[in-house]
Amino acid sequence: MxxxxxxxxxxxxxxxxxxxxxxxxxxxxxxxxxxxxxxxxxxxxxxxxxxxxxxxxxxxxxxxxxxxxxxxxxxxxxxxxxxxxxxxxxxxxxxxxxxxxxxxxxxxxxxxxxxxxxxxxxxxxxxxxxxxxxxxxxxxxxxxxxxxxxxxxxxxxxxxxxxxxxxxxxxxxxxxxxxxxxxxxxxxxxxxxxxxxxxxxxxxxxxxxxxxxxxxxxxxxxxxxxxxxxxxxxxxxxxxxxxxxxKLGSERKVIIDFRVDPGLLDIPGITLLQDEGIRKTFLVPRGESTVFEHVSRIASQYPVEDASIESLDIESVIRKLYLQLASEEQPISKIG
Amino acid sequence: MSTYFMFTLKAFVNQLAFRSEVWLRLLGNYFAILIQVEIWRAVIGNGGSASTTVEQMITYSILNTLLFALLLNRVSSKVDGSLKSGSIASELIKPLSYPLYLLFDGLGQSLYQFIFTVIPSLILAWILFGMLPPASTIHFIAFLGALLMALILSFLLGYLVSLLAFWFLSHFALSWTLGGLITIFSGSFLPLWFYSPSWAAVAKLLPFQYLGYVPAAIYLGNLNEAELWRTIALGLIWIILLLVVAHWLWGKAVRRLIVQGG
Amino acid sequence: MTLLLFSKLVRLLLKEKMEYRADFVLSAFAQIISYAGDYIVIWLFMKQFNSIAGWNWPEIALLYSIGLFTYALGASFSFVQMSGLEGQVREGTFDTLLIKPVNPYLYLISRGFNLAYVAHISISGTVLIWAIAQLNLQWSWTDYVYLLLALISGAMIHAGLLTAIGATTFVWVRTGYLFSLFFQLKEFISYPLPIFGTVVQLLLTVGVPLAFVNFYPAAFLLSYETSLIPHWAKWLVPLAGPLIYGLGYRFWMYGANKYQGAGG
CATH class of the missing domain: 3.40.50.300 (P-loop containing nucleotide triphosphate hydrolases)
Structure with a gap:
């Protein structure tokens, strides 16, 4: 009611x-x-x-x-x-x-x-x-x-x-x-x-x-x-x-620790969020290739020590929503 | 010094935000003058009393009403506001003299009042009620000097009240008391020459007369030369005395503020 | 708004004031000094000129005291509340009034009920009694009833006008100067109305009817001529208060509704 x-x-x-x-x-x-x-x-x-x-x-x-x-x-x-x-x-x-x-x-x-x-x-x-x-x-x-x-x-x-x-x-x-x-x-x-x-x-x-x-x-x-x-x-x-x-948090945050700093990496479809030398944080979309495939592709080219995959926290999701709104000026379709 | 003039300018510009009230202020001054004019017309009439004419009293009333708009009578409430909000601490750590800041800030407000209230009111009153010219050039110059003394003394009195409020913690009570003393002894409504002898004698020793009676009486030429000099000298003595007391109290107040942690 | 709630509020206000007892007493004392100053200047004036428009010193003291006494009574229910409204609207605390299941006007004036006017009331009340004694009036009991009604009506006139000014907050936001203008107008009624020209007399009778606060009642009580109100209308004068207060209240409620429509 x-x-x-x-x-x-x-x-x-x-x-x-x-x-x-x-x-x-x-x-x-x-x-x-x-x-x-x-x-x-x-x-x-x-x-x-x-x-x-x-x-x-x-x-x-x-x-x-x-x-x-x-x-x-x-x-x-x-x-x-x-x-x-x-x-x-x-x-x-x-x-x-x-x-x-x-x-x-x-x-x-x-x-x-x-x-x-x-x-x-x-x-x-x-x-x-x-x-x-x-x-x-x-x-x-x-x-x-x-x-x-x-x-x-x-x-x-x-x-x-x-x-x-x-x-x-x-x-x-x-x-x-x-x-x-x-x-x-x-x-x-x-x-x-x-x-x-x-x-x-x-x-x-x-x-x-x-x-x-x-x-x-x-x-x-x-x-x-x-x-x-x-x-x-x-x-x-x-x-x-x-x-x-x-809906919005389909991307994953991927943090990779390299053995040696690979320098500037330019991988299509992947955004570099943070670069701390041997530790780099990427934003990886889920599309044709899975996040895991992306990571293994990187690991095949560069020596990787460790990798972790995180989903976006709600704070980031909302920030993304606001940013999206500011750029599109168009509401996303309503859910529920 | 240029820093302090900036405060004057800033206070002036701040006041500009209230300009829509200019009409209301003009009306308010008109009322205030009208009341006094009608009172003097009623009691002195057209014949005039032994010593004073209606025209003199009208001029006296106009001068006093407008002088009141110029006086720096917001000093103590400003300090009180900073004390209550605690912003006094941040004002004290600035590399400035706080009292000078207060003075120039007040002057900015007076400047605003002068341009937007006093000048138009003066023209209006002059047209509607008529005003006598100054008694002489000398008297006019002395009048300007007396105006300056009025500004300084009004600042010092307000400032002293704000300093005393550090101890009594009741700015409200102190400023009402000061207001009462000014009402009684300034002579801004009733000139001191109409006071009964004993009351006039007391009023002529106190600093409050400079906020009302003295400038207008000088303008009208009601003080002879000897009285004029004596009055100005006494005014200067009061200024120095209040400055010394204020300086001394200020030192104690700052120490008290530091001890109490602001 | 029940009487129970009002009495509860007053008890809390008293308790609150008692938190600052010394300050309260000092302030009351200072206000008495300040108003004593006004009385002294008028007394000095009357000493010099003996009478104004035929009114002598005790009569002027009576006139002035009725004005001050009724102001204090009326203002305790209106002035602080109405002049503070500007800040309340600006800071949004006025909204907290509108979420209570009470009449916002009644709550506002009760919450701000100002006990500090005790100073005004004591000095004006004392002088009023002194003036009546001094004048040696041969009053019948109807005259005393008339004075009482006039005091109530005068308080309501003050409260009504202040309430109306407060209501303009909802439209103009800054109203501080209107209050100053009110106080400047109030100065007119410190003196007998006939000293002013017809325009002012009309203004204070019809426009901003402050003359009903003290001049008309005092003139009737002291048997003075009143050019604008005939003698037979004497008993209508105390009706001015309820009328003006009612209008002020209506205007305030209208303003509050407008605020709800327009928003802060």
């Missing part, structure tokens, strides 16, 4: 122009001109109950804009959007009661007061019954190990601790959907890990639908079986991480 249905959504921003120079400054006193830009362009997708979806794309791809429309903060210029059966900005309050939102860079906590006060206020804002509040709070606090600093003022917390609190708070009113806008930005590896584990648990065990934007591919790999990739306001990929890898 679809819990979020986005159908042909477009969001257009107006940007006012400033005129440069001194004459321009006088001109600005009299006129205002603007340009229009589509942050989100004719976007459609659906998300089912219980899914965990990563929403990613390069800076300025319209990720935050889409999140803001799904959470009812912004009104789309065109198109339909339904979250839990209602139009978010029309039934903003009802929608807000059903969703949890975490902004990685915008704290909702009371800076000078202990963490408990922020939790407490949340209870009043969302009118959470005592028993549910206590139960949810206890669960989140123990899973995210918040107990140790719950009495400290927020200003004394580390970024990772603060983010744990933000996420816990967003779940206290038992939302059906949790939106997270870059929840792991600026955090250290340990903090990221804990948050990912927690979100996975929330999604798998408590069946909370998760939509998150991120720049960190590990977030996607560990939390989200499905990802939506957007570029310049359009959806360019919708499917699983594995499928994208299969």
């Amino acid at each position: 679809s819990i979020i249905a986005v159908n042909g959504i477009t969001k257009t921003y107006r940007q006012y122009r400033r005129f440069p120079g001194l004459i321009g400054s006088v001109r600005s006193l009299f006129t205002r001109q603007y340009t229009e830009e589509d942050a989100v362009n004719n976007m459609s997708f659906t998300i089912n109950e219980g899914e965990a979806v990563g929403y990613l794309g390069p800076n300025g791809a319209g990720k935050s804009t889409m999140i803001k429309m799904m959470t009812g903060i912004l009104v789309p210029t065109n198109g339909d959007i339904k979250v839990l059966g209602v139009v978010p900005h029309e039934a903003r309050k009802a929608n807000a009661q059903q969703i949890g939102v975490v902004f990685g860079q915008r704290s909702q906590l009371w800076w000078d007061l202990p963490v408990t006060d922020s939790f407490d206020l949340h209870k009043y804002i969302y009118k959470i019954p005592d028993s549910a509040f206590r139960k949810n709070l206890e669960l989140c606090m123990s899973l995210l190990s918040i107990h140790e600093f719950v009495q400290k003022p927020v200003r004394q917390l580390s970024l990772g601790q603060r983010m744990r609190v933000e996420i816990a708070m967003a779940l206290l009113h038992e939302p059906k959907i949790l939106f997270l806008d870059e929840p792991t930005i600026g955090l250290d590896v340990m903090a990221k890990d804990q948050i990912r584990r927690f979100l996975r648990t929330v999604n798998r065990e408590r069946k909370v639908t998760i939509v998150l934007t991120t720049h960190d591919m590990k977030d996607i790999e560990e939390i989200c079986p499905r990802m939506l990739v957007v570029n310049k306001g359009s959806l360019v990929y919708d499917g699983s991480v594995e499928d994208l890898r299969a």
Whole structure:
């Protein structure tokens, strides 16, 4: 059952122009001109109950804009959007009661007061019954190990601790959907890990639908079986991480250690990625000849000590996708 | 020195971003002057009081309203901002004198105000309300000198407040207090010659009069030659005194900042 | 937005303020000095000229105090909230308001409810009581009721105007100077309206109706002539507050909707 249905959504921003120079400054006193830009362009997708979806794309791809429309903060210029059966900005309050939102860079906590006060206020804002509040709070606090600093003022917390609190708070009113806008930005590896584990648990065990934007591919790999990739306001990929890898990651990285440096090698169809003298890294496509055939052909001509074959990591796959998009300006066919 | 003029230029250019507010500023100054003009018309009327005419008071009000736009009264909030954001540390490690940087930055804003607010307001006020010419060439030159003293003293007072905020940690309270003292003793609305004798005597000893009363009174020729020199001399003494105190406090403040780790 | 939530917010705000107790007290003290400065200059002025447009010092003190008292009351629900809106919109923290299941306006003003106006209120309240005592007025209880209604209405006028200015944030982004303009306009009502020309009187009665804050109520209470409002309309004056506040609120909500349409 679809819990979020986005159908042909477009969001257009107006940007006012400033005129440069001194004459321009006088001109600005009299006129205002603007340009229009589509942050989100004719976007459609659906998300089912219980899914965990990563929403990613390069800076300025319209990720935050889409999140803001799904959470009812912004009104789309065109198109339909339904979250839990209602139009978010029309039934903003009802929608807000059903969703949890975490902004990685915008704290909702009371800076000078202990963490408990922020939790407490949340209870009043969302009118959470005592028993549910206590139960949810206890669960989140123990899973995210918040107990140790719950009495400290927020200003004394580390970024990772603060983010744990933000996420816990967003779940206290038992939302059906949790939106997270870059929840792991600026955090250290340990903090990221804990948050990912927690979100996975929330999604798998408590069946909370998760939509998150991120720049960190590990977030996607560990939390989200499905990802939506957007570029310049359009959806360019919708499917699983594995499928994208299969589609784009067909090349293999081959690292060969030679006995002696063979110098510059020019093998048709193979790209030299890195040259460290006797160790060279190649990018080998899988086509008519297999990767193994390529390697053995090299080994027959030059003395090879060792060779290893690696598949591309997801980071490289995504980078390749963006590069491809930049050069073609044409979306690849959608999968799934 | 050219480095510091660059700060002036930079502050000026930064202000250009707010140029759409020029109209609003003009309107604001017009209101401020209009209120004072109407008050003086109401109490002095067309006959004038024993010593002062309405025209003099109108000129006095215009000069003071516009002078206020020029004063360097954003110094302390700028320092407060750097203190709170912690950027003061990076400003201190630059091979520059921080106080001089603040001064020239403030002058840039004043320059902007002068060109985009004061000049147009002056023309507007002159057309709408009429303004008396300076009492004499000598008075006009002395007036320009007094303007310079007003700029310097406003900077020093703001700077002192920002230094004191290193200890009291409440820039807000200090700047409101300074504002209150300026309201009472600057004479920028009510000239000191209308103060009751005891209040006037106190005000004439303090530095705040240079931010309002002194330049306008010199312009109008309300100070005789002896008073003029005495006032300028006292102003210079205040400048030197505040400079010494500021220098001393600055040294302590930097040390305090280093000890506390910024 | 329930009363329960509001009281919870105020309790947290108090707790927050108490984290910086010394600062709070110092600031309140400094504000009292600053406003005492205004009173002193007006007092020195009145000492010299005895009256302005027929109003003597205690009457001017009454007029000024109603203006300051109502400002403080109204601004505690509007000024910091509305002037801070610019930064909130720029930094995107305003969005966090829109994801709560509450009225964003009510939440904003309650969250920013400013206790610091206690300084303004204490100094203007003290002078107000002093002025009433000094004037030796033979007031009936209806006059006291009228004063009370006027105070509430005046606070609502201030809050309504500040709210309307805050609403322009959603359109113009930079609004700092509009607030300065408001404060400059507010200076007009520190003095009896008749000293100004007809244009200004009309402006402050119809355009930016600040004259309803203190001048009209004070004039009726002190039996002064008011050229623009007839005497029979005396009891209509306290209606200005709810009207202006309502309009300001509507305009703000309109602006917030526009923001949702246009985006940050």
